Amino acid sequence: MSRIPRTFKEKRRFWLSHLEAWRDSGLSMAAYARQVGISSKSLGYWQGKERHKASPADAIQRPRLVPVSVAAVTLPEPSEPSEPSEPSEPSEPSEPPARRDAGLCLVTRQGQRIEIQTDFDSVTLQRLLAMLEAPA
Incomplete structure (x- = not known):
């Protein structure tokens, strides 16, 4: 288990570094927390704390x-409009x-x-x- 610092400044630095590492990991928050041995609830708390603190430009x-x-x-190259053709049978929907x-x-x-x-x-x-x- 990771050592959690005591002062607020140390705690903030600790959790912000884990938030950044979690975002870069591509893992879910719970999977990342399990992998590094920290509480996913605490990580989520700090994520919310930072989200509310951040200004819109920082978001x-x-x-x-x-x-x-x-x-x-x-x-295909655009072509001249052609004569209307007979309606064809409905086909499977495809990507536009x-x-x-x-x-x-x-x-x-x-x-x-x-x-x-x-x-x-x-x-x-x-x-x-x-x-x-x-x-x-």
């Missing part, structure tokens, strides 16, 4: 590296095609698809990613 977590895979997509003006398409681990235009607002994207990564 955005520092960026983390996550694994991604890149796939090339070839889009990528838009021609999409700068990139991000698919999260949970399968959410985000198409990001070349002229995207980076602040909005940061807020969206923070919401998607936040624990439920």
Whole structure:
């Protein structure tokens, strides 16, 4: 079991270092606490304490590296409008095609698809990613 410091300043430093290590670990809070031998309830307490203390500008977590895979997509060239064709049989729903003006398409681990235009607002994207990564 880790030695827990006595003074408030030492305790704060101790728990903030564990909060950062937990966030970087990719583990659940309980799994991380078990692994390093600390109380998950105390870790959660300090997480809440820091969250309430932080200003809105501080609420955005520092960026983390996550694994991604890149796939090339070839889009068909736009064609002339054709004559209406006979209605075909209903088919299985599929993913919507990528838009021609999409700068990139991000698919999260949970399968959410985000198409990001070349002229995207980076602040909005940061807020969206923070919401998607936040624990439920």
